[in-house]
Amino acid sequence: MQRQPTYELIIWTLVTFSSLLCQGWAAKCAARDHAPTVQQTKIGTGNPPKFMVEVRNNCPMCPIINVHLKCGNFPQALVNPRLLKVVAFDDCVVNGALPLQPLQKLSFNYTHSKYLLRPSIWYFQCE
């Protein structure tokens, strides 16, 4: 049988480009600019203050799972653990580690002086 290098080349090209495309797609949401964000907004003028927290999946394509925040010594008593579960010192998990859909926000409020909260670990589910 005669070899048909043209077909091989075409197939090689297709495979290469489709895998590049897939990686590019996933890479989009692995990029730091698609990292989840935590926004805290002070509500009212109470003392102690009240903060509204919004954790947002900034990936427009993929759900995000197992989002952990650095949370210092945030006390579990301030929030429903289904929304934010204190796992250990400086380690809190959002939404029971369950997915946030693309661009979904999860919100909760707490009343206390401000705790710094910032994302530490997360996984995109791009398949």
Ligand SMILES: *[C@@H]1O[C@H](CO)[C@@H](O)[C@H](O)[C@H]1NC(C)=O
């Ligand atoms: C947080 O507080 C704001 C303002 O009082 C309120 O609109 C919002 O519903 C509260 N969010 C939750 C999750 O309770």
